[in-house]
Amino acid sequence: MNCRSYSVFCRRAAICSFAVCLFILAEVLPEVGGAAQSGNGGAGYIRTPVYTEEGVEACLSCHYGETMQAIAASPHGNVTNPATPYSTKGCESCHGPGSFHVSRAHGGKGLPQLLSFGHGPGRSSRQEQLGACLACHENERSGSPMIGFTHSVHDLSSINCSRCHVVHTQTDPNSDASRQAGICLACHRKQKDGHPLIGRKPVDFGAMTCSTCHDVHPPSK
Ligand code: HEC
Ligand code: HEC
Ligand code: HEC
Ligand code: HEC
Ligand code: HEC
Ligand code: HEC
Numbered sequence: 001m002n003c004r005s006y007s008v009f010c011r012r013a014a015i016c017s018f019a020v021c022l023f024i025l026a027e028v029l030p031e032v033g034g035a036a037q038s039g040n041g042g043a044g045y046i047r048t049p050v051y052t053e054e055g056v057e058a059c060l061s062c063h064y065g066e067t068m069q070a071i072a073a074s075p076h077g078n079v080t081n082p083a084t085p086y087s088t089k090g091c092e093s094c095h096g097p098g099s100f101h102v103s104r105a106h107g108g109k110g111l112p113q114l115l116s117f118g119h120g121p122g123r124s125s126r127q128e129q130l131g132a133c134l135a136c137h138e139n140e141r142s143g144s145p146m147i148g149f150t151h152s153v154h155d156l157s158s159i160n161c162s163r164c165h166v167v168h169t170q171t172d173p174n175s176d177a178s179r180q181a182g183i184c185l186a187c188h189r190k191q192k193d194g195h196p197l198i199g200r201k202p203v204d205f206g207a208m209t210c211s212t213c214h215d216v217h218p219p220s221k
Contacts, residue, residue, distance in 0.1 A: 047100075048097075049096070049097040049098065049099045049100040049101070049112065050097050050099045051089050051092050051097045051098065051099070052092065052097075052098050052099055052102060055089065055090035055091070055092065056072075056086065056090035056091055058098070058102060059090070059091040059092075059098065062105060063091075067168045067169070068168065070168055070169050070170050071086075071167060071168050071169075072086065073170045074167065074169065074170050074171070074172070076167060081143050082143060083136065083141055083142060083143025083144045084143070084144075093136075094115065094117075094132050094133070094167070095114040095115045095116075095132075096114050096115045096132070098114060100112060101113070101114045115128055115129065115132055117129050117132075117160070117161075117162045118160075118162050119160075119162075119163075126157065126160050129160050129161065129162070130149070130160060130161065133161050134149065134150075137149075138150065138220065145219070146219045146220055147217045147218075147219055147220070148217050148218050148219055148220035149161075149217040152216070152217045152218075154216065154217070164183050164184075164216075174211065177207065177208075177209050180209045180210060180211065181209065181210055184210045
């Protein structure tokens with residue numbers, strides 16, 4: 001998905017309205033320059049990225065593929081709920097403040113990456129990934145469903161939220177009865193041919209989901 005969306009981006013970049021790019025640059029440069037000036041030039045001086053003013057629109061001007069649009073139709077894109085990402089910082093609610101990223105995308109080198117979810121090289125640390133989601137989902141914040149992931153059976157170094165959840169989609173596969181078991185059984189192979197409760201008889205997981213019986217991360221009080 002990444003490669004495809006980036007190559008689409010590249011093609012788009014070629015025809016990208018130069019005016020839009022200049023506009024974004026104009027937004028970013030004064031702030032970087034201003035930071036450099038106001039710093040006293042000490043070796044320990046660190047510039048801090050800020051949230052973009054344009055929010056989602058700034059991001060979609062480059063990341064405009066279907067996957068990126070899908071999130072608007074998901075619960076996270078629900079603007080009638082004031083606690084959702086789309087009612088707050090948009091894409092940056094999860095990926096972090098994007099002012100430097102936008103200038104990095106224009107060729108700026110050595111600037112920090114945005115939060116990158118998932119597993120493998122180039123991904124952000126597990127703690128950063130969990131922190132981005134749990135800031136809303138494990139703290140008191142009315143409007144966000146509360147969960148109790150920390151210290152649950154799946155709070156293991158090899159497992160983060162995106163091992164089970166997909167957010168760049170209209171419907172998370174866990175809330176789809178026909179798809180949830182597939183996610184669980186990818187790791188719980190033993191349960192595939194015979195769940196201990198039901199004996200050898202295979203369960204119709206299309207009708208009954210695993211989470212009907214297993215509260216994977218029960219809500220914290
Ligand atoms: C000017 C085009 C452009 C804009 C605007 C833009 N991006 Fe990107 N983005 C890119 C390119 C190109 C890459 C991949 C190359 C790279 O690693 O820098 C990328 C990579 C990413 C990544 C992968 C991690 C990383 O930092 O490399 C994330 C996440 C991301 N963008 C999110 C966002 C968000 C959120 C916004 C809005 C604040 C945004 N992008 C705005 C062009 C853009
Ligand atoms: C609710 C949190 C959340 C929001 C809001 C969100 N993302 Fe993401 N983003 C993720 C996660 C998690 C992934 C990993 C793939 C997945 O789960 O779908 C991801 C993957 C990506 C990637 C793939 C880059 C990589 O790291 O390889 C890009 C680019 C990206 N998001 C950009 C955006 C843009 C642009 C928006 C706004 C339109 C946005 N995201 C909104 C959480 C979020
Ligand atoms: C800015 C706060 C915020 C952040 C950050 C956030 N969420 Fe949410 N999330 C919400 C709210 C609010 C809802 C409920 C939306 C509704 O139903 O109106 C929600 C709903 C959900 C749901 C249930 C809805 C569904 O899609 O089935 C899941 C799963 C979820 N979030 C996972 C995540 C993950 C994983 C991350 C990190 C990648 C994340 N969230 C980051 C606020 C947030
Ligand atoms: C082992 C798989 C797994 C992992 C890991 C996981 N989840 Fe879930 N999550 C589920 C399942 C299954 C559901 C229930 C879906 C349903 O029944 O609709 C769920 C539901 C949710 C909901 C909706 C709760 C509600 O009351 O509506 C949120 C929010 C959520 N998860 C966030 C997260 C976050 C944030 C992380 C990472 C810190 C995470 N999950 C890690 C499997 C997982
Ligand atoms: C990334 C792999 C992975 C995924 C995906 C996953 N699990 Fe797990 N699960 C584990 C590991 C590892 C453990 C802890 C070790 C063990 O008991 O097998 C565990 C433990 C459990 C336990 C407790 C077992 C016990 O002995 O107490 C249950 C129940 C469970 N998972 C259900 C689920 C359900 C339901 C889903 C899908 C929503 C799911 N798991 C998805 C890896 C996974
Ligand atoms: C009808 C309710 C029900 C459904 C549906 C269900 N489970 Fe279970 N599961 C149980 C019960 C009850 C146990 C036994 C708990 C025990 O032995 O302590 C169990 C045990 C487990 C264990 C621990 C087994 C072990 O070897 O110790 C895992 C892992 C597990 N289930 C995963 C799943 C997965 C994955 C799914 C979906 C594909 C699923 N379950 C569907 C009720 C259910």
